[in-house]
Amino acid sequence: MSEDPRDGREQRSETTRAALVAAARSLFVERGYTAVSTGDIARVAAVTRNALYYHFPTKEAVFRAVYEDVEGQLAQRVLPAAAAHNTIRGQLEAGIEEFLDGCLDPTVARISVLQAPAALGFAQMREIDNRNYLGTLRDGIRTAVDAGELADLPVDALASMLIGALDEAALLIATADDPAEARRDAGAVAAALVAGLFAG
Numbered sequence: 001m002s003e004d005p006r007d008g009r010e011q012r013s014e015t016t017r018a019a020l021v022a023a024a025r026s027l028f029v030e031r032g033y034t035a036v037s038t039g040d041i042a043r044v045a046a047v048t049r050n051a052l053y054y055h056f057p058t059k060e061a062v063f064r065a066v067y068e069d070v071e072g073q074l075a076q077r078v079l080p081a082a083a084a085h086n087t088i089r090g091q092l093e094a095g096i097e098e099f100l101d102g103c104l105d106p107t108v109a110r111i112s113v114l115q116a117p118a119a120l121g122f123a124q125m126r127e128i129d130n131r132n133y134l135g136t137l138r139d140g141i142r143t144a145v146d147a148g149e150l151a152d153l154p155v156d157a158l159a160s161m162l163i164g165a166l167d168e169a170a171l172l173i174a175t176a177d178d179p180a181e182a183r184r185d186a187g188a189v190a191a192a193l194v195a196g197l198f199a200g
Contacts, residue, residue, distance in 0.1 A: 017055045017065075019045040025066045029110050033063060033119045063119045068128055070111045074102045075132040082136075088144035089198050096190045099166055100173070100183050109174035129167075134159055150197060158197075165193065 023045035027036045038059050042052045056062040082095030102108055116125050137159045144150040169186035176182035 013055075016045075016047055016051055019047065020052055020055060020062065021065050021069055024062045025069065025107070025111070028063065028066060028115060029107050032110075033059075033115045038062070060119060063115070064124060064128075067111060067116050067120060067125070070107055071128055071132055074099070074105075074108060074112070077102055078133070079136060082140075088140050088147075088149060089194065091140055092194055093191065096166065096194065097187060100169060100187050100190065103170045103173040104179055104183055108170075109179070113170045113174040129163065133163060137162065144198075162193075165190070 020041060024036070024041045027040055027044060036059070038052055038056075039049055041059075041062060042049045045052070052062070056065065078095050078098045081098035082091040085091045085094050103113070138155055141150065141159055142155050145152055145155060169190065172186055173179050173182045
């Protein structure tokens with residue numbers, strides 16, 4: 001039985017897209033979003049500019065794909081670390097620790113924290129972040145509230161505010177003269193916040 005030629009085309013298309021995202025990621029980390037052109041990305045990916053525009057109509061669209069990739073990889077670290085614990089508090093503590101560790105990665109700092117606000121704006125960032133974390137966090141908080149482990153606080157508001165606090169911690173780490181010290185400080189504050197939530 002002969003292979004469907006569409007399978008080969010789809011595989012080549014996926015390979016080209018992956019090469020473009022990898023090239024853009026390295027360029028954005030090295031030079032910053034504003035200093036990189038679509039021509040630069042196509043050249044590093046070794047494809048034509050037409051091939052780039054087939055997959056991404058704008059440079060912003062390329063950056064969004066890079067941001068989704070970086071944030072997805074971070075979520076793949078955070079969520080399993082949290083799931084390895086049996087209690088909601090343990091899951092929250094472990095997830096926060098893994099997230100803060102991830103913020104020490106220069107790629108996360110430069111792409112997700114420093115460049116994404118200007119390149120994508122708050123609404124797109126929040127959409128992607130919520131897809132990665134918010135549902136899981138809400139479910140965990142709701143479970144803890146129902147079990148009486150947490151005070152009966154508004155679940156959606158608490159989940160959103162926790163994510164907001166972590167976003168600020170990420171910015172603190174990314175802009176610090178000593179990121180390792182900033183990460184330790186953020187970890188201490190986060191631990192105190194979680195302890196306060198579960199007190200009593």
